[in-house]
Amino acid sequence: MNNLKKITLLFASFFMINSASAADFGMNFGGSLSGGLFSVDGAKEVFSGSHSSSGGSTVTKSASSEGDEAEGLYGLGSVFAEVTLDEKFVVGIDYVPHAIESNQVSNQQKGEISGSTLNNTAEVHVDEITTLYAAYYFNDNFYGKAGVIQADVLTKEVLGTGGVYPNAEIDGMVFAVGYERDLNAGLFVRLEASYMDLDGVTVTNSSDTTKSVTVDGVQGYGAKLSIGKSF
Numbered sequence: 001m002n003n004l005k006k007i008t009l010l011f012a013s014f015f016m017i018n019s020a021s022a023a024d025f026g027m028n029f030g031g032s033l034s035g036g037l038f039s040v041d042g043a044k045e046v047f048s049g050s051h052s053s054s055g056g057s058t059v060t061k062s063a064s065s066e067g068d069e070a071e072g073l074y075g076l077g078s079v080f081a082e083v084t085l086d087e088k089f090v091v092g093i094d095y096v097p098h099a100i101e102s103n104q105v106s107n108q109q110k111g112e113i114s115g116s117t118l119n120n121t122a123e124v125h126v127d128e129i130t131t132l133y134a135a136y137y138f139n140d141n142f143y144g145k146a147g148v149i150q151a152d153v154l155t156k157e158v159l160g161t162g163g164v165y166p167n168a169e170i171d172g173m174v175f176a177v178g179y180e181r182d183l184n185a186g187l188f189v190r191l192e193a194s195y196m197d198l199d200g201v202t203v204t205n206s207s208d209t210t211k212s213v214t215v216d217g218v219q220g221y222g223a224k225l226s227i228g229k230s231f
Contacts, residue, residue, distance in 0.1 A: 026084035028092070028188075030228025031077065038100060038126070038196070038220035039071035074100040078129075080226070090135040094147075099127035099154065125154040126198075126218070131174060145176040145192070153201060153218075166206060170218065172198030178224075186230045196220035 082092030133147025149172045178192025198218035205211035 027231045028082040032226040034224040035075045036222025088137045094131040096129040099125040127152045168201045190226040
């Protein structure tokens, strides 16, 4: 995530905290553990221009057509800060300080010059996951939540065809429903189920601009356990 976006998110969080203090609103801080499944089922590699295997036409190699789907189970931790605007409405920021990683996928391509078969392997890391969200409480315990995600997509590839692909930023949405229970001394515990949907992104091979990779269909399903304290 670039510095401008980091500063924007940091400014937003400080603004919420300062506004809450000035208006005597409530504040929540805490940590979460999440687990679930995410997948990248819209991945494809495009070869344009003259290639020996294409007869000069553009070739698209989709992961789905080769029986590959980049997916993986994940477990992650995050920290959050929130402002309670009233008894029913909460806004907050959640940050994950480490990456989630897909399984490795592979394909084969015939070399343009040598004619030999070359192996390509790649995996996707989603890092610097930051979420701005709002939650609405239907009653004292149950709530719904929607948020905007920003993250870095890191491509970890070993290409027999040569070249590398740059990392990219990606945006998306998250939706969740959850249950909260108050404990003693201002503590609370939450359990929620969520769905994450990230936008697609295309990157071009830095050594050969006739090659590009599109990462699309990044989705995740998960459950989150959170413990926090209200002030």
